[in-house]
Amino acid sequence: LFKARTCRRIVVFSGSGLSASSGMSTFTTPGGLYDRAKKRFKLSDGKKLFNYSFFHRRRLDCMSFLADVFAEAMCARPSRGHRALARLWEQGRLQRHYTLNIDGLCEAAGMDTWQPMPCKDEDGDDAMEYPRGAAASTVEMHGNIRQLVCAECGCWAYMDNSKSRQIQRKQRIPCLNCHEGKGLRPRVMLYDDDEGDVITPEDLWDIMKDDVVVADM
Structure with missing residues (x-):
């Protein structure tokens, strides 16, 4: 902690x-996501719901469960840890924050995040701003449950309560950019995800290597 006070290029995982x-x-604690998935879908292991093979076979079931995770994330509030990271960024001392979390709480705490290409809105205009790239403070390595993404074209849109209810009713949400495929899916990395290229920034590892080289903590 003493060293952290003097560091100017901190990298956090x-x-x-x-x-x-x-x-x-959490995933593994009693009553956590694995336990709930196991009970709800009568699985031998709740972890199976988070595997791409399950998503491929039972897409709407998997998405309806993830819509529940979205609802939980919307009720959650940033922790002291999130706020501490946001302060480091404001002070110019955080080189980058890499997280495996999908809850979007870093952005809720005031940090900006790496974004994929936005979808179009109903008028054909960009619905979201373009990627912030290397200027972003946080990289969500496993995606963000508050976003939906198209596996066909990579465009995305924010999840909201209306879309969440559609998903819970097992209704397809079309991509407003390409209108192809099976529609939007939660931008969350699954195990052995065949569509992982639309979840994680493609230049992630190059940027991470550069960050580690210049990091002083």
């Missing part, structure tokens, strides 16, 4: 512990 105190369920 975080996981579920950062968001546990925010009200987000």
Whole structure:
């Protein structure tokens, strides 16, 4: 902690512990996401729901469960850890924050995040701003449950309560950019995800290597 006070290029890697105190369920704890998925879909192992093979076979079931995770994320609030990272960024001392979390709480705390290409709105205009790239403070390595993405063209849109209810009713949400495929899916990385190229920034590893080289903590 003493060293951190003098560092100017801090690189942070975080996981579920950062968001546990925010009200987000973890995967492996009793009553957590794996347990709930196992019970709801009568699986031998709840982890199977988060595998791409399950998503491929039972897309709407998987998406309806992820819509519940979205609802949980919308009720959660940034933890002291999130706010501390946001302060480091404001002070210009955070080189980058890499997180495995999908809850979007870093952005809720005031940090900006790496974004893929936006979808179009109903008028054909860009619905979201373009990627912030290397200027972004946080890279969500496993995606963001508050976003939907098209596996065909890579465009995305924010999840909202209306779209979440559609998903829970097992209704398809079309891509407003390409109108192809099976529509939008949650921008969340699954195990062995065949569509992972639309979840994780393609130049992630190059930027991470550069960050580690210049990091002083």
